[in-house]
Amino acid sequence: MTRLAANLTMMFTELSFLDRFDAAAGAGFKAVECVAPYGEPIELVAERLGRNDLSFALFNMPPGDWAAGERGFAADPARTAEFRASVDLAMDYARATGCRKLHLMAGKFPAGADRNAWTNALIDNVRYAADVVGEDITIVLEPINTRVDIPGYFYDSTDAVVELLERADRGNVKLLYDVYHVQIMEGDLARTMERLMPRIGHVQIADNPGRNEPGTGEINFPWLLSRLDQLGYDGWVGCEYKPAAATADGLGWAAPYLR
Numbered sequence: 001m002t003r004l005a006a007n008l009t010m011m012f013t014e015l016s017f018l019d020r021f022d023a024a025a026g027a028g029f030k031a032v033e034c035v036a037p038y039g040e041p042i043e044l045v046a047e048r049l050g051r052n053d054l055s056f057a058l059f060n061m062p063p064g065d066w067a068a069g070e071r072g073f074a075a076d077p078a079r080t081a082e083f084r085a086s087v088d089l090a091m092d093y094a095r096a097t098g099c100r101k102l103h104l105m106a107g108k109f110p111a112g113a114d115r116n117a118w119t120n121a122l123i124d125n126v127r128y129a130a131d132v133v134g135e136d137i138t139i140v141l142e143p144i145n146t147r148v149d150i151p152g153y154f155y156d157s158t159d160a161v162v163e164l165l166e167r168a169d170r171g172n173v174k175l176l177y178d179v180y181h182v183q184i185m186e187g188d189l190a191r192t193m194e195r196l197m198p199r200i201g202h203v204q205i206a207d208n209p210g211r212n213e214p215g216t217g218e219i220n221f222p223w224l225l226s227r228l229d230q231l232g233y234d235g236w237v238g239c240e241y242k243p244a245a246a247t248a249d250g251l252g253w254a255a256p257y258l259r
């Protein structure tokens with residue numbers, strides 16, 4: 001059965017970050033995820049999760065200066081020391097909140113930089129992070145579309161991420177399959193999901209175009225989510241979409257899964 005997690009970076013943004021936990025639970029979610037909980041003290045994040053009996057499905061390792069456009073820096077050879085320190089901060093939040101999935105972001109590849117050097121730095125950092133977090137925590141890498149949302153992101157295809165996973169060679173490093181990004185860059189969702197299932201560590205959803213609620217675009221979510229179930233995926237499915245209006249008003253599509 002599909003288990004939905006509310007993405008608190010995109011949903012309930014009409015509320016303060018901490019109040020979004022209450023709103024997600026009130027709407028029937030049993031789990032949440034977000035890009036970066038680091039703006040709030042660990043104890044307050046843990047308290048909101050506990051108060052609402054919510055699981056923390058996933059959050060990102062510190063992604064750098066988000067407002068300035070950074071989207072991670074794990075592949076930047078000049079920032080390895082900074083990356084390694086950031087793993088400790090992520091682990092502090094993961095331990096305190098019981099979160100067992102962390103999204104590691106590579107960053108945007110600058111024109112003219114050395115792709116081999118970036119790839120090698122990324123693989124070293126992925127291995128380092130995987131060893132530090134230990135077997136109980138899974139690190140996920142996400143191919144992100146470079147056509148609409150993050151031009152220049154270091155990898156935008158499932159093939160590229162699978163190659164990195166193979167090279168990193170750690171059992172606790174997996175693929176974050178975001179249906180929205182894969183639809184934009186590759187399509188053929190059912191087949192890619194089926195083929196990649198042994199590699200998939202987390203799933204996120206949004207419709208396309210627009211990145212709004214399932215049911216607002218071209219993707220057949222009732223069918224796809226049931227296929228994901230049949231394929232044996234039993235993790236959380238993160239609702240990483242931009243509500244077209246108020247978040248609660250757009251949750252009709254989710255009602256069958258929130259019961």
Ligand SMILES: O=C(O)C(O)C(=O)CO
Pocket residue numbers: 035060071103142144178181204240
């Ligand atoms: O944008 C996405 O799809 C992400 O999942 C993310 O972590 C930040 O960009």
Ligand SMILES: [Mg+2]
Pocket residue numbers: 142178204240
């Ligand atoms: Mg995503």
